[in-house]
Amino acid sequence: MLKYFRRNKGLQLFSLISPGALWILLFFNLPLLIVLFISFVERGRAGSIKLPPVYTLENYRQLFNACASQFSGPECDPFLYIGIFGHSMRIGLVVTFWCILLGYPLSYFISKQRPIWRDALMILVIIPFWTNFLVRTYALKQVLATEGLLNSLFMGLHIINQPLDLLFNEFAVIVGLIYGYLPFAVLPMYASIEKFDHSLMEAAADLGASPVRAFLRVMLPMTLPGVIAALVLVFVPVVGAFITPDIMGGGKIEMIGTLINRQFGVSRNWPFGSSMSLVLMLMVLIGVIAYFRSSTEETRRAM
Amino acid sequence: MSARSTVFPVYPRQQVRVRTRIGNWLLGTNAALVFGFLYLPVLILIIFSFNNTRSVAVFTGFSTEWYLSLAKNGELLDAARNSLLVGVITTIAATLIGTLTALAMERYRFRLRTTFDANLYLPIVIPEIVMGIALLLFFNQALFPFLQNVFGIRATSGLHTITISHIAFDIPFVYVIVRARLADFDRTLEEAAADLGADEWQTFKRVTLPLLMPGIIGGALMAFTLSLDDYLITAFTKGIREQTMPLYIYSLVRRGVTPEINALSTALLVGSIGLVGLSLTAQSGGAAYTKGMSVGAGLGLGLFGLFSLSALFASGVFTVGGVIVRLILLAGFYWAWRSYKGYREELADINRSGRILAWITTLIAAGAAFLSAALLFL
Numbered sequence: 001m002l003k004y005f006r007r008n009k010g011l012q013l014f015s016l017i018s019p020g021a022l023w024i025l026l027f028f029n030l031p032l033l034i035v036l037f038i039s040f041v042e043r044g045r046a047g048s049i050k051l052p053p054v055y056t057l058e059n060y061r062q063l064f065n066a067c068a069s070q071f072s073g074p075e076c077d078p079f080l081y082i083g084i085f086g087h088s089m090r091i092g093l094v095v096t097f098w099c100i101l102l103g104y105p106l107s108y109f110i111s112k113q114r115p116i117w118r119d120a121l122m123i124l125v126i127i128p129f130w131t132n133f134l135v136r137t138y139a140l141k142q143v144l145a146t147e148g149l150l151n152s153l154f155m156g157l158h159i160i161n162q163p164l165d166l167l168f169n170e171f172a173v174i175v176g177l178i179y180g181y182l183p184f185a186v187l188p189m190y191a192s193i194e195k196f197d198h199s200l201m202e203a204a205a206d207l208g209a210s211p212v213r214a215f216l217r218v219m220l221p222m223t224l225p226g227v228i229a230a231l232v233l234v235f236v237p238v239v240g241a242f243i244t245p246d247i248m249g250g251g252k253i254e255m256i257g258t259l260i261n262r263q264f265g266v267s268r269n270w271p272f273g274s275s276m277s278l279v280l281m282l283m284v285l286i287g288v289i290a291y292f293r294s295s296t297e298e299t300r301r302a303m
Numbered sequence: 304m305s306a307r308s309t310v311f312p313v314y315p316r317q318q319v320r321v322r323t324r325i326g327n328w329l330l331g332t333n334a335a336l337v338f339g340f341l342y343l344p345v346l347i348l349i350i351f352s353f354n355n356t357r358s359v360a361v362f363t364g365f366s367t368e369w370y371l372s373l374a375k376n377g378e379l380l381d382a383a384r385n386s387l388l389v390g391v392i393t394t395i396a397a398t399l400i401g402t403l404t405a406l407a408m409e410r411y412r413f414r415l416r417t418t419f420d421a422n423l424y425l426p427i428v429i430p431e432i433v434m435g436i437a438l439l440l441f442f443n444q445a446l447f448p449f450l451q452n453v454f455g456i457r458a459t460s461g462l463h464t465i466t467i468s469h470i471a472f473d474i475p476f477v478y479v480i481v482r483a484r485l486a487d488f489d490r491t492l493e494e495a496a497a498d499l500g501a502d503e504w505q506t507f508k509r510v511t512l513p514l515l516m517p518g519i520i521g522g523a524l525m526a527f528t529l530s531l532d533d534y535l536i537t538a539f540t541k542g543i544r545e546q547t548m549p550l551y552i553y554s555l556v557r558r559g560v561t562p563e564i565n566a567l568s569t570a571l572l573v574g575s576i577g578l579v580g581l582s583l584t585a586q587s588g589g590a591a592y593t594k595g596m597s598v599g600a601g602l603g604l605g606l607f608g609l610f611s612l613s614a615l616f617a618s619g620v621f622t623v624g625g626v627i628v629r630l631i632l633l634a635g636f637y638w639a640w641r642s643y644k645g646y647r648e649e650l651a652d653i654n655r656s657g658r659i660l661a662w663i664t665t666l667i668a669a670g671a672a673f674l675s676a677a678l679l680f681l
Binding site: 006012016017019020021024027028030031032034035102103105106109110112121124127130131132134139140141142143145149151153211236239240241242243246247257260264270274281285 | 422
């Protein structure tokens with residue numbers, strides 16, 4: 001029996017891989033297939049689906065034309081959902097822009113330090129990854145709150161007379177997202193910049209390039225893979241974010257994540273929530289696949 | 304060289320130096336601002352958890368009353384216990400399954416291998432909310448109706464559905480970490496073992512597994528942290544009654560800002576940073592650290608077993624379960640003692656600062672094990 005097992009490679013492979021394969025297929029792939037199925041059926045009275053299932057493209061049409069739903073009122077905006085998708089992408093771009101703008105010079109700064117400082121600073125970049133995201137978001141919320149530190153400070157210094165509304169608006173959501181995802185941008189850019197040979201900049205200067213020109217023509221192109229990785233790593237989770245817009249936006253700022261969540265909560269429209277989830281997933285996957293196609297194995301491993 | 308310098312503009316030294324200085328100053332300022340932005344809110348959070356009034360803006364005096372009120376909060380303790388239970392089961396299952404999968408994918412060639420590899424990365428990259436609703440729909444629209452109609456079992460969501468889901472999203476993370484370790488693996492070591500007469504199982508037990516251990520422990524701690532921290536997937540797969548720590552915190556955070564949340568957050572921060580420290584030392588450090596953690600975990604469990612013995616005698620109720628649990632806990636001492644022999648050998652091979660660090664990891668592991676056992680069994 002044991003001898004047979006030793007000789008039979010196929011049996012060994014089967015016993016090693018079946019638990020993982022089973023679990024992932026059953027509790028990841030099958031659920032996704034069910035989302036796909038539900039996104040193509042009509043919604044039922046109680047919020048779940050109509051039984052027996054009635055197949056329809058309604059849930060996708062509704063996404064592009066919010067008035068297509070039979071439940072929509074007379075004063076409906078046909079681009080409501082497309083608008084929210086666009087808005088999420090815009091927030092995603094703004095957040096990504098700031099993360100790269102702040103993160104790139106930081107990565108450069110860290111890479112120029114002596115090794116011991118470099119390691120210490122990188123640990124400071126990594127710690128937020130491991131601290132509870134909820135706790136970090138709360139930490140920021142507490143600073144920006146009406147009775148929070150920032151408002152009391154400004155009031156105490158007589159810069160303002162009334163507390164500013166720093167929370168529950170788009171500003172708060174964007175700051176919260178930058179706060180949450182900045183470390184994601186620093187890591188890959190640091191990996192690229194650290195490998196960059198700084199003597200190339202000296203060579204460019206010797207050849208007469210101005211610092212700006214040397215940066216744009218030499219350093220930026222050579223560290224671009226890191227910047228692109230940062231873009232993907234920040235943009236992808238930000239577009240689908242739920243926790244930050246919910247806590248920092250206080251239910252007033254709608255993003256794709258909060259919109260999907262609403263379909264499974266108050267709105268009770270599971271089929272529509274499913275179709276939106278699939279569209280979101282598709283968007284994310286296109287981004288990730290594009291990134292994998294454009295990057296080399298080496299730059300990915302560096303992360 | 305001199306001929307060229309007439310062709311290209313050459314910047315005067317003085318000007319370059321001034322520019323570099325301004326540039327360095329800007330870089331330094333940016334770094335200070337970014338780190339300030341990242342860490343000041345957390346620092347403020349920690350400071351105000353010790354405030355003696357309810358304000359989170361004006362520090363009026365030092366007190367630990369918010370921590371004391373946490374320790375008396377039954378709802379919180381229940382949530383913490385649930386989180387720990389889910390986390391421990393998830394970690395054991397995900398680590399085991401993820402490691403087996405990594406071994407299969409790295410050591411064997413088969414059809415659809417690259418497809419399955421890509422599939423294993425999917426749970427890491429897709430938005431968490433998508434996985435959350437997928438599991439919600441799967442349980443409520445497929446699995447529960449199926450169990451009801453085919454087996455007549457009435458199933459509902461609860462800690463078990465949370466655990467199943469956590470295992471599903473943790474397997475890929477363990478897989479990635481262990482597989483990275485396997486990829487760097489020097490297979491000639493296994494060949495050497497085989498040449499020396501070891502059979503496959505002996506080779507695996509004595510050579511492969513010890514070399515993989517840092518990756519496995521790193522993956523396990525990562526899985527544990529992710530499970531403890533997860534809000535979104537948990538929120539979609541939870542039942543009506545039981546809640547976990549992040550669910551409890553979320554309900555508080557949505558309501559407002561209070562020093563209790565600050566105290567709770569600080570406790571969580573300390574816990575997760577301790578875990579990360581362990582995970583990173585396990586991954587980058589040598590066998591001394593993993594052995595040290597093993598000794599520490601055994602000691603922590605054993606100490607709690609000893610500590611809880613008094614409770615068993617005091618109550619005067621000897622249940623079979625209570626006795627078995629304490630026996631298992633006390634077996635921690637035996638485990639620690641067994642690991643200690645290997646630990647001592649490893650310690651002899653490293654330098655003084657390494658030894659101190661190893662003992663620190665041992666202490667942290669002991670503390671973590673003790674506290675976890677206290678929460679779970681008290």
